[in-house]
Amino acid sequence: MGIVRKTRSVKALLKEFEQNKTALSTRELLERLHLQMNKSTVYRILERLEDDGMLHSFQGKDGLTWYALNNKNSYSPSNHLSTHPHFQCRDCGKTECLSISIPVPEVAEHSIESVSLLLVGRCAECVG
Amino acid sequence: MGIVRKTRSVKALLKEFEQNKTALSTRELLERLHLQMNKSTVYRILERLEDDGMLHSFQGKDGLTWYALNNKNSYSPSNHLSTHPHFQCRDCGKTECLSISIPVPEVAEHSIESVSLLLVGRCAECVG
DNA sequence: TTTGTTATTGCAACTAAGTTGCAATAAATT
DNA sequence: AATTTATTGCAACTTAGTTGCAATAACAAA
Numbered sequence: 001m002g003i004v005r006k007t008r009s010v011k012a013l014l015k016e017f018e019q020n021k022t023a024l025s026t027r028e029l030l031e032r033l034h035l036q037m038n039k040s041t042v043y044r045i046l047e048r049l050e051d052d053g054m055l056h057s058f059q060g061k062d063g064l065t066w067y068a069l070n071n072k073n074s075y076s077p078s079n080h081l082s083t084h085p086h087f088q089c090r091d092c093g094k095t096e097c098l099s100i101s102i103p104v105p106e107v108a109e110h111s112i113e114s115v116s117l118l119l120v121g122r123c124a125e126c127v128g
Numbered sequence: 129m130g131i132v133r134k135t136r137s138v139k140a141l142l143k144e145f146e147q148n149k150t151a152l153s154t155r156e157l158l159e160r161l162h163l164q165m166n167k168s169t170v171y172r173i174l175e176r177l178e179d180d181g182m183l184h185s186f187q188g189k190d191g192l193t194w195y196a197l198n199n200k201n202s203y204s205p206s207n208h209l210s211t212h213p214h215f216q217c218r219d220c221g222k223t224e225c226l227s228i229s230i231p232v233p234e235v236a237e238h239s240i241e242s243v244s245l246l247l248v249g250r251c252a253e254c255v256g
Numbered sequence: 257t258t259t260g261t262t263a264t265t266g267c268a269a270c271t272a273a274g275t276t277g278c279a280a281t282a283a284a285t286t
Numbered sequence: 287a288a289t290t291t292a293t294t295g296c297a298a299c300t301t302a303g304t305t306g307c308a309a310t311a312a313c314a315a316a
Contacts, residue, residue, distance in 0.1 A: 004262095004263060004264090004312090004313095005263060005264065005311085005312050005313075006312080007263090007264065007265080007311075007312070008311090009264085009265075010264095026302075026303085027301090027302085030302095037265080037266085038265065038266050038267070039302090039303085040265075040266075040267085040303090040304075040305085041264080041265055041266075043302090043303065043304075044264080044265085044304095045264090048264095059187045059189075059191055061187075061244075063187055063191050063193065063273090063274095063302090064302080065191065065302085065303090085233065087235060087238060087240075090241060098233075098235060100233055100235070102233060103231075104247075105213065105226075105228055105230060105247070107215060107226060107228070107247065109251075109252040110215060110247070110249055110250070110251060110252065110255075111249045111250045111255055112215075112247050112248070112249040113218060113248055113249040113250070114247075114248045114249070115245065115246070115247055115248070116189075116245070116246045116248070117243065117244070117245045117246075118243070118244045118245075119232075119233070119235065119238070119240050119242075119243055120240070120241055120242045120243075120244070121238055121239045121240040121241040121242070122238070122239045122241070123237075123238060124237040124238065127238075127239055132283090132284090132291095132292060132293090133282085133283050133284070133291095133292060133293065134283080134284095135282075135283070135292090135293065135294080136282090137293085137294075138293095154273075154274085155272090155273085158273090165294080165295085166294065166295050166296070167273090167274085168274090168275075168276085168294080168295075168296080169293080169294055169295075171273090171274065171275075172275095172293080172294085173293090176293095191273090191302085191303095192273085193273085193274090
């Protein structure tokens, strides 16, 4: 059912995303917020914000879960076929959403419902 | 440096892959092999077989790590740009390597070194 | 502005994946 | 058969994420 109440914790968590504009890992979020709220709270809010269509999540290269804001136009709960790819830097770990769209391959005998594409490489800063 | 010795455990683990021909999750492997070897051994052998170019790994939809045999021709250690996509059934969880090749998108200011693409949907059996 | 309802939170205990140090074991080479 | 050293078992650990429950705090209604 998603977010119902705008609690202090919900606001603090959303503020992190608005200030950063990139994807944030649960690890990063827990480090930043552990003084302000309990870790179960962080996980539970992330889950609700995702149900609500405010955030989307994906798995990074080392199995950590990352979250990022959905852009307003694609803001349709439940039916969101979050097809956009993500990039993660192999050196600094920075992770971002890419605004390019990728063609979803057809596979015989399979119905494809979602696609997750992670590009790993080096970001502008780490290429140097 | 990869596998050096063909131990009983290495053989048992490779046999699992040869009998199955699909990808196997670490969870599945541990369940099947825990009577024959210790879990650290499973993890360590998987790591060595991957270094050696015999297996490749990828993250499934729920963050579990999956392994699959490399096909012999693409069997080049270290430089293997494992570009092929994987499919995981949302219902039964079965996971497989797809032999289709996907175009690697260019991203300005980023050097892309590897791509992981996971398609989630329903396999032939679960579509029914 | 107080009161009542119930969503949300904190807490502590738990699960599960994966890692590590070290002593014991077993491939492979002589 | 003896030697070397990669590999294994074990136990203890780390870390991500979950859960049940009692306490708390949004928020709507009075």
